[in-house]
Amino acid sequence: xxxxxxxxxxxxxxxxxxxxLCLKKGWYVKGIDKMTYAANKHLLEEFNKYDxxxxxxxDINDLEFLYDCDYIINTAxxxxxxxxxxRNDDFVHSNIxxxxxxxxxxxxxRSEGKTIPTLIHxxxxxxxxxxxxxxxxxxHLLKPSNPYSATKAAADQLILAWARTYNLPYVIVRPTNNxxxxxxxxxLIPKAIKYLQLGRKIPLHNNGSPVRTWLHxxxxxxxxxxxxxxxxxxxxxxxxxxxxxTNLETIKKLIILYxxxxxxISELLDLSYSRPGQDIRxxxxxxxxRSLGWYPKKDFDIELPNxxxxxxxxxxx
Numbered sequence: 420x421x422x423x424x425x426x427x428x429x430x431x432x433x434x435x436x437x438x439x440l441c442l443k444k445g446w447y448v449k450g451i452d453k454m455t456y457a458a459n460k461h462l463l464e465e466f467n468k469y470d471x472x473x474x475x476x477x478d479i480n481d482l483e484f485l486y487d488c489d490y491i492i493n494t495a496x497x498x499x500x501x502x503x504x505x506r507n508d509d510f511v512h513s514n515i516x517x518x519x520x521x522x523x524x525x526x527x528x529r530s531e532g533k534t535i536p537t538l539i540h541x542x543x544x545x546x547x548x549x550x551x552x553x554x555x556x557x558x559h560l561l562k563p564s565n566p567y568s569a570t571k572a573a574a575d576q577l578i579l580a581w582a583r584t585y586n587l588p589y590v591i592v593r594p595t596n597n598x599x600x601x602x603x604x605x606x607l608i609p610k611a612i613k614y615l616q617l618g619r620k621i622p623l624h625n626n627g628s629p630v631r632t633w634l635h636x637x638x639x640x641x642x643x644x645x646x647x648x649x650x651x652x653x654x655x656x657x658x659x660x661x662x663x664x665t666n667l668e669t670i671k672k673l674i675i676l677y678x679x680x681x682x683x684i685s686e687l688l689d690l691s692y693s694r695p696g697q698d699i700r701x702x703x704x705x706x707x708x709r710s711l712g713w714y715p716k717k718d719f720d721i722e723l724p725n726x727x728x729x730x731x732x733x734x735x736x
């Protein structure tokens with residue numbers, strides 16, 4: 420059966436991968452995007468080739484109604500931790516108020532007697548805070564460490580409360596760090612490549628010691644398809660993949676591949692910055708998601724050379 424889905428943030432990094440897979444399955448997709456600085460406007464050229472795609476330029480706070488649909492996949496968010504530390508108003512606006520508006524639109528669906536859609540909401544592994552050893556499961560307490568993760572945790576709580584009070588169907592997904600082609604240059608991997616292109620030192624906070632788990636955005640998008648195909652509702656899923664390394668290790672690999680040599684990286688790094696509220700390590704147990712039959716197919720070390728070539732040939736301002 421063909422689905423009708425909304426994808427908010429469809430021109431963003433993860434949102435675009437989700438949109439692409441939904442379109443390829445023949446589902447009808449209503450793309451919503453505010454088209455902020457991080458949106459890839461060129462994606463519209465690709466998506467508009469599909470007869471099953473339509474687009475609305477809109478802030479999720481300003482959505483006033485929903486067409487009949489089966490799912491609302493909410494990837495729209497402010498996501499950069501550094502930006503949230505400097506100025507957090509936009510994060511409250513998008514990540515909390517925007518989710519509240521979506522929940523109210525879904526609640527109004529019920530009052531109109533329509534079949535109520537399921538909200539699939541993109542949260543983040545950062546809502547748990549950091550963990551020295553072991554893995555966070557979906558039942559662990561939320562202990563966010565910075566304004567970004569605090570707004571995402573607040574949205575999770577809103578969804579759970581609206582589900583309890585108004586019986587709204589939901590799925591919350593909490594993915595780890597994503598990588599892949601098309602990511603905006605404020606994130607670690609594309610930012611590092613940009614700085615190498617410009618001959619500048621790569622800034623690495625906390626001496627590159629924070630540990631992050633990496634998952635390709637296509638694997639993340641595939642998990643959403645698996646959840647929908649499994650008719651899952653009212654659950655929370657971690658999305659991890661299990662590949663972790665320090666930020667310094669990530670940048671070392673990147674520099675070696677960029678120059679195709681074992682170049683001394685010390686002269687290419689700026690280790691002078693220490694981020695307030697820095698989480699040392701994120702790590703997720705995604706066995707609950709794997710029990711549905713999902714598993715990551717992309718290998719970080721195999722994909723990284725392709726990503727470097729992508730950004731070498733496509734400079735993003």
